[in-house]
Amino acid sequence: MQRRREENSSVKFFNKFARGFALLMTLLYVALGLFILLADEQRLNLTIPETVKTILGGILILYGVLRFVRVYQGSKQKKRYED
Template identity: 45%
Template sequence: MQHRPHTDERLGQRGPQNLVRYFMLLMSVVYVGLGLYLWLAPQTALTLGNTPRQLLAAVFVFYGIIRFVRTYQQHFKRNPNDAR
C-alpha cells in the first residue's frame, strides 16, 4: 500500500504545532537573557545580595540552555529512521 502523507506533512507543519516550537525556543532565549541580565546588572537593580543574584543568574542560564537543547532535539532534529 502506498504511503499517503498526512496534512501536516503536505503543508510543511505550518499549523499551531509550528508556532509552539518556536515559542519554546523563544522562551529558552528569554531565560538565558534574564540570567545574563541578572549577572551583569548593577547591584542596585535588585535588592538581592551579590552571591544569591549570581546563583539565580546561573540557574536561569543553565535552565535556558537545557530547555533550548531539549526543544531543538524534540522539534527540529530530523530522526534518521523516518522515511520520507
C-alpha cells in the first residue's frame, strides 16, 4: 500500500511538471512569434522578406495558442476524471 502511494505521488509530480513545461513552451512559441513579427532587421540580424516574417511569426503564435488550448483541455479533462 505504501509503495502505491509513493508511485501515485511521483506520477502526480511528473504530470504537474509536464503541464508546467507545456505551458512554458506555449509562452515561448508566442513570444518568439511576436519577436519575429515586431523586430526590425537590425535586431534579427537576418535579411528576411517582410511576408516571410509575417507568415513565420503568425504560424508560431498560432501554434502556441493551439498548444495552450490542448494543454488546458487536457488538464480540464484530467481534473474531471480525478473527481
